[in-house]
Amino acid sequence: MRRRSAASHSVGRRRFLTLSAAGLVAAGLPRAARAQGKRSGELVAGLSERMLTLDPANHYSISSTSVHRHMFDPLVDVTNDSKFVPALAESWRAVNNTTWRFTLRKGVTFHDGTPFNADSALFTLRRVKDNTKLIKSFVYQDIESVEKDGDYSVVVTSNRPFGSLPAHLTMLGMLPPHAAKNEEAFFQKPIGTGPFRFTSWTHGDHIVLAANPTYWKPGVPRVEKVTFRFIPELSTRAAGLRAGEIHVVDRVTPDLVETLKSSRGVKVFDVPAVEAQRWIFQLAKEPVKDQRLRQAISLAIDRNVIIKDLLLGYGRPVDSPVPPGLIGHTSLPAKPYDPERARQILKQAGYTNVSIDFVLMKDLYPKQLEITQAVAAMLGEVGIKVNIKNLEIATAREHRSAGTYDMFFSGWAHMPHDPDWYFGQWFTRAGSEKLTRYNNPRVEQLIAEGRVPDPKVRQAKYEELERILWDEEPEIWPYYSVAIYGVSDRVRNFEPRRDYYVLLSDVAIV
Numbered sequence: 001m002r003r004r005s006a007a008s009h010s011v012g013r014r015r016f017l018t019l020s021a022a023g024l025v026a027a028g029l030p031r032a033a034r035a036q037g038k039r040s041g042e043l044v045a046g047l048s049e050r051m052l053t054l055d056p057a058n059h060y061s062i063s064s065t066s067v068h069r070h071m072f073d074p075l076v077d078v079t080n081d082s083k084f085v086p087a088l089a090e091s092w093r094a095v096n097n098t099t100w101r102f103t104l105r106k107g108v109t110f111h112d113g114t115p116f117n118a119d120s121a122l123f124t125l126r127r128v129k130d131n132t133k134l135i136k137s138f139v140y141q142d143i144e145s146v147e148k149d150g151d152y153s154v155v156v157t158s159n160r161p162f163g164s165l166p167a168h169l170t171m172l173g174m175l176p177p178h179a180a181k182n183e184e185a186f187f188q189k190p191i192g193t194g195p196f197r198f199t200s201w202t203h204g205d206h207i208v209l210a211a212n213p214t215y216w217k218p219g220v221p222r223v224e225k226v227t228f229r230f231i232p233e234l235s236t237r238a239a240g241l242r243a244g245e246i247h248v249v250d251r252v253t254p255d256l257v258e259t260l261k262s263s264r265g266v267k268v269f270d271v272p273a274v275e276a277q278r279w280i281f282q283l284a285k286e287p288v289k290d291q292r293l294r295q296a297i298s299l300a301i302d303r304n305v306i307i308k309d310l311l312l313g314y315g316r317p318v319d320s321p322v323p324p325g326l327i328g329h330t331s332l333p334a335k336p337y338d339p340e341r342a343r344q345i346l347k348q349a350g351y352t353n354v355s356i357d358f359v360l361m362k363d364l365y366p367k368q369l370e371i372t373q374a375v376a377a378m379l380g381e382v383g384i385k386v387n388i389k390n391l392e393i394a395t396a397r398e399h400r401s402a403g404t405y406d407m408f409f410s411g412w413a414h415m416p417h418d419p420d421w422y423f424g425q426w427f428t429r430a431g432s433e434k435l436t437r438y439n440n441p442r443v444e445q446l447i448a449e450g451r452v453p454d455p456k457v458r459q460a461k462y463e464e465l466e467r468i469l470w471d472e473e474p475e476i477w478p479y480y481s482v483a484i485y486g487v488s489d490r491v492r493n494f495e496p497r498r499d500y501y502v503l504l505s506d507v508a509i510v
Contacts (some may be wrong), residue, residue: 056173072173072192094453118148167418284437299342315479328462358404
């Protein structure tokens with residue numbers, strides 16, 4: 001990634017450490033020195049994705065997570081450099097490979113005055129495990145029991161190692177037990193322990209939140225009101241920012257950066273994202289089930305041209321399926337650009353007049369059509385014809401499930417800041433059954449062995465399985481993404497997140 005002006009923001013690629021060998025005991029929540037002055041003003045954020053639910057257990061939307069994080073606190077929080085820190089759990093530790101103990105924060109209340117305690121954690125965790133209709137339920141199916149040990153301690157036991165549990169809990173807001181009485185009514189006017197209270201929600205358009213004056217963190221929040229507007233069209237989000245109607249916008253594309261930088265009152269921030277772009281192959285389908293063809297395709301793609309000319313430097317070369325900063329990241333040999341070698345492999349394998357379908361989810365990723373067209377030209381140079389199918393998102397996903405594609409333009413933002421979900425979703429037989437049809441028993445074994453709480457064991461297992469993936473090339477990893485935000489110069493203390501979250505609890509406006 002290129003160096004930029006002082007308006008740019010970057011984070012160090014510090015190695016991700018979650019637990020000590022004996023299990024993590026988290027230190028007290030660090031509190032940045034901040035003015036304890038009176039909160040004032042209103043922040044307006046323009047998000048790229050519409051929010052569909054106010055239930056924190058029933059989605060995997062980044063925009064929804066951004067909104068929910070203002071109303072609901074999780075047990076565990078995660079910093080921008082992928083360190084797990086206390087939220088409603090003051091500390092936690094791995095008792096053994098299948099047991100976690102969480103010690104909860106005292107003196108916290110929900111927005112209606114209900115105390116937060118072990119009953120809240122029990123209800124929230126049992127609900128997401130038992131109600132399999134909830135979208136996040138599948139992540140928690142390994143949980144065997146959730147029991148309380150006193151009013152402020154919870155013990156979670158799983159039927160197999162669950163080393164990524166603290167990571168997943170960063171995405172699960174705690175609920176009051178009385179939500180069970182009428183969940184439909186509760187989630188129309190939800191109650192959490194977060195820094196903001198629910199005020200109103202106009203479906204598909206915006207949600208309004210008001211400051212929680214009794215929030216447990218001193219000095220937070222710093223404004224009286226936050227409004228999240230859902231605006232899928234980047235041009236509309238950018239226009240609102242330039243007009244001063246919106247203070248923060250997400251998902252800025254590289255080609256809009258200079259326009260925003262030259263706009264009065266606007267700053268641009270970018271940060272290496274915890275996301276790898278990935279173009280998946282349909283591994284049960286001829287001809288791409290042949291590893292030789294996949295290798296030839298990889299060799300024929302000039303990744304540096306994509307990063308430099310199409311992403312304008314807002315991308316990073318991939319050296320591991322897991323981005324830097326996360327547990328499991330390792331540095332593997334760079335994928336070479338060698339079209340002559342690609343032609344030789346195709347000739348030796350007897351491939352002539354190869355034609356493949358490359359399916360895109362329309363307008364989902366920055367510059368994806370232009371990038372795919374460039375890749376089609378590169379592959380054409382070695383004798384592979386690419387049929388680009390730029391489909392509406394729902395239709396494209398139907399093709400993915402049906403397996404009626406050869407390559408599929410995708411991505412993976414590691415929202416839990418842990419690769420366990422990625423590996424389990426895409427490289428176990430059960431997870432990939434309706435995706436890529438990947439099946440390698442050794443990789444599946446390594447994924448299972450990599451779920452123990454010990455970070456050293458996890459790192460070693462992940463490095464081994466990534467070397468296998470690197471050689472097999474069940475996917476093309478063309479670049480790591482960069483998250484780009486546009487921000488009003490009236491905003492203070494905004495942190496551009498690597499996970500694309502827009503978090504405004506500690507942000508002020510002048």
